[in-house]
Amino acid sequence: MNSYLLETIRTKFPDAVLETHAFRGDETAVIRKEALAGVASFLKAELGFDFLMDLTAADYLPRDPRFELVCHFYSSKHNYRLRLKCPVYSDDATVVSLTPLWAGANWFEREVYDMFGIKFEGHPDLRRILMYDGFEGHPLRKDYPLKKRQPRIPHRE
Amino acid sequence: MGLETAFGHSYLTTRLDEAVNWARKYSFFNYPFVTACCGMEFMSTFASTYDISRFGAEYPRFSPRQADVLFVVGTVNEKLAPVLKRVYDQMCEPKWVVSFGVCATSGGFYDNYATVQGIDKIIPVDIYIPGCPPRPEAVLDGLIKLQQKVSKESVLDRKYR
Numbered sequence: 001m002n003s004y005l006l007e008t009i010r011t012k013f014p015d016a017v018l019e020t021h022a023f024r025g026d027e028t029a030v031i032r033k034e035a036l037a038g039v040a041s042f043l044k045a046e047l048g049f050d051f052l053m054d055l056t057a058a059d060y061l062p063r064d065p066r067f068e069l070v071c072h073f074y075s076s077k078h079n080y081r082l083r084l085k086c087p088v089y090s091d092d093a094t095v096v097s098l099t100p101l102w103a104g105a106n107w108f109e110r111e112v113y114d115m116f117g118i119k120f121e122g123h124p125d126l127r128r129i130l131m132y133d134g135f136e137g138h139p140l141r142k143d144y145p146l147k148k149r150q151p152r153i154p155h156r157e
Numbered sequence: 158m159g160l161e162t163a164f165g166h167s168y169l170t171t172r173l174d175e176a177v178n179w180a181r182k183y184s185f186f187n188y189p190f191v192t193a194c195c196g197m198e199f200m201s202t203f204a205s206t207y208d209i210s211r212f213g214a215e216y217p218r219f220s221p222r223q224a225d226v227l228f229v230v231g232t233v234n235e236k237l238a239p240v241l242k243r244v245y246d247q248m249c250e251p252k253w254v255v256s257f258g259v260c261a262t263s264g265g266f267y268d269n270y271a272t273v274q275g276i277d278k279i280i281p282v283d284i285y286i287p288g289c290p291p292r293p294e295a296v297l298d299g300l301i302k303l304q305q306k307v308s309k310e311s312v313l314d315r316k317y318r
């Protein structure tokens with residue numbers, strides 16, 4: 001399948017792209033996390049992707065690379081969408097922050113940090129965003145016990 | 158000219174409990190502690206179609222210090238639990254708590270790291286209204302059950318709580 005976007009990225013970053021696929025017009029490029037900053041700034045500067053729609057992660061526990069960072073981009077100029085995925089190994093769970101490129105990445109990255117414990121280099125204020133101070137662990141990790149609650153006040157009974 | 162004129166300058170006697178409870182149960186001031194989707198049915202119950210003011214409970218107070226009934230409407234998570242406790246503690250006696258919907262009652266289908274498995278883990282509850290969300294009829298039924306409960310209390314019950 002010949003896609004203009006995926007072809008452009010593959011030609012421009014031949015070493016960074018691990019895999020590409022498309023499902024019903026939704027295009028995805030899986031890239032090395034080291035190349036994320038370069039690819040992302042190329043998307044923004046050259047391909048007109050002015051909007052970071054979402055940034056999240058997934059935990060595929062027994063697998064290594066354990067995590068996958070998922071970014072959805074949109075170009076309001078061209079009405080294009082593109083998804084970038086980066087495999088992240090658990091012993092090196094650090095990714096470059098996209099906040100300098102899209103300010104909207106700030107809270108998404110804090111959420112990914114809070115839920116999965118992936119750190120973002122260059123993030124201006126990497127704190128938990130949903131869970132409270134004193135919460136231990138990262139609840140959306142597959143090895144976080146399913147029903148482990150950490151009450152802030154003692155429960156009755 | 159109302160019925161009361163038929164009594165002229167006479168007086169009526171009643172038990173203090175009856176008189177006080179009668180006044181209390183028909184003039185609940187609510188504090189709506191609304192956190193999630195159940196709030197929609199709460200609004201519906203308060204709007205004209207179901208018209209909770211027929212039962213004397215239409216007056217929401219947004220300060221817990223002025224409220225009699227705490228309506229906990231929606232999911233309460235561990236992060237919010239201290240807030241709920243503080244709101245409850247700020248209410249003056251006599252006070253009652255209604256748990257509105259299955260989330261407030263038992264955590265609902267959220268059995269995970271975040272959700273309190275029923276607000277009775279945090280504060281005492283008088284009436285539980287089941288449903289996800291409960292229909293307004295169920296809410297009115299819960300309110301009537303609370304009125305029945307109040308009418309059976311003694312004014313002394315609350316003194317030592």
Ligand code: SF4
Binds near residue numbers: 193194195230260288
């Ligand atoms: S009981 Fe159902 S409607 Fe009510 S807050 Fe929970 S999920 Fe929402």
